[in-house]
């Protein structure tokens with residue numbers, strides 16, 4: 314079904330059920346009369362109170378999911394800025410969900426990675442370089458909406474697509490852009506032709522993956538193998554995977570995917586320097602000792618200045 318129609322139906326059904334449920338629930342919880350419209354929808358099902366309640370829960374969940382998608386798709390939508398998220402603060406680890414287990418290859422030939430995400434020539438390389446010949450098709454790796462189609466400095470001719478999970482993919486050095494801003498694209502759709510525009514040594518596709526403006530090592534999310542596997546439907550991204558300094562463009566980083574928040578928090582600790590609170594410690598003392606501000610320390614640990622510290626509590630310092 315068309316997604317806006319689906320959304321409308323889900324919303325209408327939810328509202329209707331919610332109102333009916335509340336009214337009936339208050340007046341006669343045991344003798345639920347299924348309203349005519351709902352009867353029409355579920356002719357054979359004949360829902361009882363618990364089934365109706367379960368249906369409402371499901372619809373509520375679906376509505377929340379749709380609200381999240383809409384928020385991710387609509388907020389910070391700008392056609393004229395490469396990174397419209399400059400004032401957002403991202404809390405780590407953050408979650409990314411995929412509705413699929415595979416992506417579409419961005420090129421039609423075998424993917425040969427010539428340079429990876431990481432530190433390169435004393436500068437950050439925020440994407441992955443995939444070899445191609447000028448004029449080759451470049452395809453959207455996931456369904457989405459085109460946010461940016463412009464010439465962007467060193468990136469040359471660039472297309473940025475935003476996806477429903479909030480990720481943005483960036484396709485750079487193109488010779489031709491074949492989509493318009495605000496176009497809806499499907500996974501595998503041709504969005505341009507490969508090239509050497511911008512700061513490129515030889516024709517290749519520079520592919521970036523960003524979330525709220527932060528680049529993520531694409532290999533953490535996608536396996537650039539023949540099968541085009543997405544690493545996991547649920548992924549938790551730690552700071553390490555958004556920091557080119559922690560990776561080298563000439564070497565493949567060892568990928569251990571965090572599929573739950575707990576795993577990611579443990580992983581974050583393994584990636585960070587951890588300080589264990591001792592008797593007499595205060596945030597001011599710890600901050601001073603490690604050349605940090607109290608604000609930085611609070612942000613890093615998602616705590617308040619007024620938070621009480623426990624002896625033995627673990628605090629990350631980076």
Ligand SMILES: [Zn+2]
Nearest residue numbers: 440441442519
């Ligand atoms: Zn590159």
